[in-house]
Amino acid sequence: MRTTVRAGGMVVAAAAVLACIVVVVLAAGILAPGDPRAITGLPVHSPDAAHPLGTNEVGQDLLAVWLHGGRTSLLVGSLAALLSTAMSASVGMLSVTWRPARIPLLALTEVFLAIPGLMILVLILVITGPGTGRLILALALVGWPAFARIIRAQTLIAVRRDHVQAARALGATDVRIAWTCLLPEIAPLLFTKFLLTVRWAMLMEAALGLMGLGDPGRPSWGSMLGGAFSYPLLFLGDAWRWWALPPALGIAVTTVALSALTPGRATRAMADTPAMSEKREQRRQTVRARLPFAVRDEYSR
Amino acid sequence: MTDLRAHVARYLVLLAVVAVVNFFLPRVLPGSPLSAAVAGSGLPVLPSATLDRLREGYDLNRPMREQFVRYLRRLGQGDLGRSISTHRPVSALIAERLPWTVGLAGVAIAAAALAGLAIGTWSAMRPGSRTAQAAGTLVIGLGALPEFLIAMGCIIVFGVRWRLFPTGGGMTPFGGGGAARWLADVAWHAALPAVTLVAALLPVFVLVSRNALAPVMDATFLVVARAKGLRPRRILWHAWRNAMSPVLTLSGLRLATLVTGVVVVERIFAYPGMGMLLVEAVARRDYPVIQGILLVSSVAVLTVVFLLELLAYRLDPRVREQT
Amino acid sequence: MRPLVLILALALLAPAPGQTAPGLTPAVRLAWWTDAGFLTPFAVSILGPAGVTRLTLIYDTLVWKDGRGVIPWLAASWRASPDGTAYVFTLRSDVRWHDGRPLTARDVRFSFEYYRRHPFRWIDTSMVDGVEVRDRRTIVIRLARRYAPFIENVAATVPIIPAHVWQAIEHPEQAQTLAAAVGSGPYRLVEYRPESGQYRLVAFDDYFRGRPQVREIQYVVIPQERQMLAVQSGQVDAGVTTTRDALALFAGHPYLRVLETEPLSIARLVFNLDHSLTGQRGFRQAVAYALDRQRIADTATRGPGIAGNPGVVPPTSAWFNPGVRRYPYDPATARGLLRELGYIDRDGDGWLEQRDGTRLVVGLVAGPTADAEVIRQMLKDVGIEVRVRTVDPATRAQLAAEGRFEMLYTTHIGSGGDPDYLRTWFTGAAANEFASGSVMRSPEFVRLAALQLAELDPARRRAHVDRMQALLSDEMPTLTLYYRRFFWVYDGRKFAPFATQGGLLNGIPLLDNKLAFLPGGR
Secondary structure (H helix, E strand, O other): OHHHHHHHHHHHHHHHHHHHHHHHHHOHHHHOOOOOOOEOOOOOOOOOOOOOOOEOOOOEEHHHHHHHHHHHHHHHHHHHHHHHHHHHHHHHHHHHHOHHHHHHHHHHHHHHHHOOHHHHHHHHHHHHOOOHHHHHHHHHHHHOHHHHHHHHHHHHHHHHOHHHHHHHHOOOOHHHHHHHHHHHHHHHHHHHHHHHHHHHHHHHHHHHHHOOOOOOOOOOHHHHHHHHHOOOOOOOOOHHHHHOHHHHHHHHHHHHHHHHHOOOOHHHHHHOOOOOOHHHHHHHHHHHHOHHHHHHHHOOO | OHHHHHHHHHHHHHHHHHHHHHHHHHHHOOOOHHHHHHHHHOOOOOOHHHHHHHHHHOOOOOOHHHHHHHHHHHHHOOOOOEOOOOOOEHHHHHHHHHHHHHHHHHHHHHHHHHHHHHHHHHHHHOOOOHHHHHHHHHHHHHHHOOHHHHHHHHHHHHHHHOOOOOOOOOOOOOOOOOHHHHHHHHHHHHHHHHHHHHHHHHHHHHHHHHHHHHHHHHOHHHHHHHHOOOOHHHHHHHHHHHHHHHHHHHHHHHHHHHHHHOHHHHHHOOOOOHHHHHHHHHHHOOHHHHHHHHHHHHHHHHHHHHHHHHHHHHHOHHHHHHO | OHHHHHHHHHHHHOOOOOOOOOOOEOOEEEEEOOOOEOOOOOOEOOOOOHHHHHHHHHOOOOEEEOOOOEEEOOEEEEEEOOOOOEEEEEEOOOOEOOOOOEOOHHHHHHHHHHHHHOOOOOOOOOOEEEEEEEEOOEEEEEEOOOOOOHHHHHHOOOOOOOHHHHOOOOOHHHOOOHHHOOOOOOEEEEEEEOOOOEEEEEEOOOOOOOOOOEOEEEEEEOOHHHHHHHHHOOOOOEEEEOOOHHHHHHOOOOOEEEEEOOOOEEEEEEEOOOOOOOOOHHHHHHHHHHOOHHHHHHHHHOOOOEEOOOOOOOOOOOOOOOOOOOOOOOHHHHHHHHHHOOOEOOOOOOOOEOOOOOEOEEEEEEOOOHHHHHHHHHHHHOOOEEEEEEOOHHHHHHHHHHOOOOEEEEEEOOOOOOOOHHHHHHOOOOOOOOOOOOOOOOHHHHHHHHHHHHOOOHHHHHHHHHHHHHHHHHHOOEEEEEEEOOEEEEEOOOOOOOOOOOOEOOOEOOOOOHHHHOOOOO
16 A cells, blocks of 8 residues: 555645745746846846846836746646536537537547647747637647547546436436436546646647747747747856746746646556556557557646 | 558548648638748848749749649649748758657667566566656656757756757768767757657657557466466566557657657757758748648558557457447 | 766767867857758758858858958959940859869859759849850850849859769759758868767868968857757857847856857848738828837847837948838827828727728737737737738748738848848849738839849939838738847857848858958958
């Protein structure tokens, strides 16, 4: 049982770290009051008393940018994850419960999977122009298909269960069955998907910011990194330490903590002994049977 | 066999959809090859003759419907057209870039698969061991880092501080020398991007191989095997055969998606791969090139998925029951 | 594994034992951030100035430019006809193509005739009406109309191509083999790798100006933000940045030197004259007063910058008119102008409102630039809310062409050399929809633009150009924010680059002028 305790310890530690980060960035308004975009110093200035992390290419205080930027990054991550989890769940369940939608939904899922995700993101942002709201929608749009397949597989098993069959025999409506019988079955899966997607969306936000596709109107860790990396002398002096490292660490610590929190995949895979309950074994087999996309995307989105 | 036929038909339909989507996707982008030429030139205006020439040379003055028909006709002949910005055949552009990406991604995936299998086996054989868990946690933690951060770390430490490896490019420019030297040079340049990719890929492979091995290690038939006096190595071999299928599946899929999926790594290391080609083509609104790359990468994904499903269908009776 | 790789790596790093005579440099390696296409006038990439610049190492032009101005090149001498519609060039007799054949007047005629069918895409040559061969060494170029900057803008920029290579080629943009890249210039193209953007240009020893001292020029691709690192570590022999802090960083370096180019890159705001808000001259002038252009310049170039001249022409240019309206930074005047237009802070929230009580909001289309944020904050100080829309360059050009913007931020090159750019940029003279969106409607400006073009007398032409700058500063279709120099960090042991007067090909701030690689230097 020691393993479970250890795993539990890790989860607690990760949760604590995550909570700290959330509290700090939520308190950005108190810790760094005023507009983080205000120009308060000379451009690209090393840290001093007034600017503990120095200033960026415009002369904005990097500490304020970091604090407010973290808020944007977490917001993008969680909202995009919420939306795409909702989409995955609806498509996954609808494709089982609503017969006429099955083929179109499955086809849609496959087309979305066949076109590379990051490219769709870049295209969407080039078309619409960068913006936090648009980024969240775009991430949600790209992030749903993979788990939709897994959820569909899970739902397929769930509908065959005795109590669902019984409910149907008793005349329960599809909606009621979906809400009361199927949703609880897939809830743990949705939670996993949510955490994975928060992490994925934060990484995507950072990658896009690095490519210069960040929201110009709102600082984020990604666009902070992007700004640092377009500074030609970043690595010639110590600028990378106070300009690039803080957002990099922010992203790294948050995503590692999120991974550690993610149930079923990371922690359980490490902590579990091979003796699995019959139920879990059955689920695994189903997931593996739907292997191609399932495996690929369980971990990436 | 009707099932198989339906299967093939389904993928053909998907391919057709992708081919159509690929035509319209780049054209939905705001701007055009002409506006990209003006903006990209660095000049505020370009001579009218230049723009007229581009319009005529690449059908841009024809109605969209006509362009679409021409695109389909060319595609039917296996012709991907010519790049608007470089006037070279799209197939040549892709042929130049694909080996770099496939090589880099292929090596990284192979390394990640082998290492993942090794670590997975090792930890599956020691279910209760603390070291196994610690190693596992470390790998997962590493994999939780975004690849651009790993890349950044590699550049700072190995490229800038210690100057052990080049921080960009696919090979020493104009290196010359024999095949062995060329290969060493390419490997030297691929070191940092490959390490980055391996670090990002490793955890998945560890998890998958461990998950595939763990139940087998404990399964009754191994108990029986052990009881029968089979040597441990032989037992491991049985277990591996079981784990091989998901690891291979994962490798194939990763390779297919990495055709354009390594764009971040390619950008950071200025690697001459497909991802960078696509990014450049989007900036230039080079319609034929965007079409060509999207087509190649989607076909790669669909083909691999198709083959894997076919394989799974053949090998695993459970799948057949479900469909 | 690693030691082996390391040994191999070190072996590769060691310089090959080169045998070069004293005073000669075996190779110079230069960097740019993109590929530049195949190096013929028809296939070269016009996405950026790198391609057409490299072309000048392989091909020659009738005349050329050094650090002070126009000098003879293929043409030993030239004169304009009295009415200015014809130019007579006398060619040197000792010029050979890379394949050994002599370059004659026929090749010059062929070049201009071929460009009529297959344009040299960087430069407008449509004013050339016909070319006539007088004898083996003499040609007459006839113009359809008088074109004052012909020598600087055409004779010094259009590459002369060999008739025997191109006469049979119908699709010149597709001819991308080394056999097609035959020129008369000091270097021959011997290797091109399109996937990695690598070029090798080897010295042409029979060059009429003498054996090039730099025996080989190599080009590689290095991302813009990585160039200083690459120069410092010796990966390349020259790299570029646009910020002044490079000067301090490399001051006192044992062999790395910094070359400052003329301020040929220009950052400006374009106003949409058809929009109800930015169509008001008072509003445009208020914006000019509200922006502290000096501070924008200092921030962007990280050091004392060159603030924008409302007359567009850079103050370092010989054509600069110091007498235009200046618009010194003065928020109070800006507020006064806005008040006259009826933009007043009616509810005391710090933002100006229009007559109907809605807030005064102006859109700004820009690329991912820090300048947009500085502009936003400066205009906020006078109560104008700026909504920045970040787009990629191709989108920006499209929005400009369609007039779907209010203010638009753009940076570009081309403000060097002959001031005819005032005509091509602001009268839509290039006659295409991508004339950056701002075209002067003033009939007087259009009249002056035509006059200066046809005026061969320098003093009178100068008066027209002065007046055009004054009109631009009054009408303010565009507000020049600042000018940028390029700072080239280069290895002083290998070559001695210099800043070409007015930039290469009239306005390109690159350092690869072929004179820097030839005996006698600049």
